[in-house]
Structure formats: C-alpha cells, structure tokens
Amino acid sequence: MAELLNDAQIDEALTRLTEWTRDGDALSRTITSSTFPAAIALVDAVAHEAESMDHHPDIDIRWRSVTYTLSTHSSGGITSLDVVLAGAIDRLAQGR
Numbered sequence: 676m677a678e679l680l681n682d683a684q685i686d687e688a689l690t691r692l693t694e695w696t697r698d699g700d701a702l703s704r705t706i707t708s709s710t711f712p713a714a715i716a717l718v719d720a721v722a723h724e725a726e727s728m729d730h731h732p733d734i735d736i737r738w739r740s741v742t743y744t745l746s747t748h749s750s751g752g753i754t755s756l757d758v759v760l761a762g763a764i765d766r767l768a769q770g771r
C-alpha cells in the first residue's frame with residue numbers, strides 16, 4: 676500500500692502543482708475547456724493515463740468544467756500516486 680504523505684510533503688508538492696488545492700484527504704483541480712467535447716476528450720486522455728497507473732481520479736463533469744479529485748482510497752489519504760497523477764493531468768491539459 677502506498678504511504679501517506681505528511682502535511683509538509685503535501686505542501687511541498689503543492690508548490691509545484693500550483694493549479695491544485697488540498698481539500699482534506701484529497702487534491703483537486705477544476706479544468707475548464709473551451710467546449711464540452713474538448714472537456715470529454717481530456718477526461719478520456721486522463722482515463723487512459725489513470726488506467727496505466729492503476730490509480731483513478733474521482734471526476735465531476737459539469738458541462739465544460741471538470742473537477743478531478745485525487746486521493747489514494749486504499750491508504751486513506753494523499754500519497755505520491757496522487758502527486759504523480761496530478762502532474763500527469765497537468766501535462767495532458769497543457770497540450771489542448
């Protein structure tokens with residue numbers, strides 16, 4: 676099981692993940708795309724990345740704004756898996 680990060684480690688990660696906020700046991704970011712299909716295309720790209728990591732975000736889709744919420748359920752909080760997935764989502768969002 677992945678190890679939980681402590682508060683200092685999470686704060687340090689957030690200095691690099693500037694679009695993300697901590698909400699208790701999770702990291703979250705809302706990404707607004709130009710159109711609904713573009714938002715769904717990003718969700719699809721994130722789905723493939725998540726599947727390859729075997730680490731899956733909670734996803735809330737509201738028209739063209741999508742909130743990604745990352746937490747390691749099996750560990751009960753934020754782990755390095757969430758930090759890595761957040762960085763991957765940032766990279767996927769950048770190219771579109």
Ligand SMILES: C[C@H](O)[C@H](O)[C@H]1CNC2=NC(N)=NC(=O)C2=N1
Binds near residue numbers: 729745747750
């Ligand atoms: C069996 C499988 O590895 C687990 O169910 C994985 C799948 N994806 C997961 N995703 C997230 N975010 N947290 C988990 O604990 C988790 N567990």
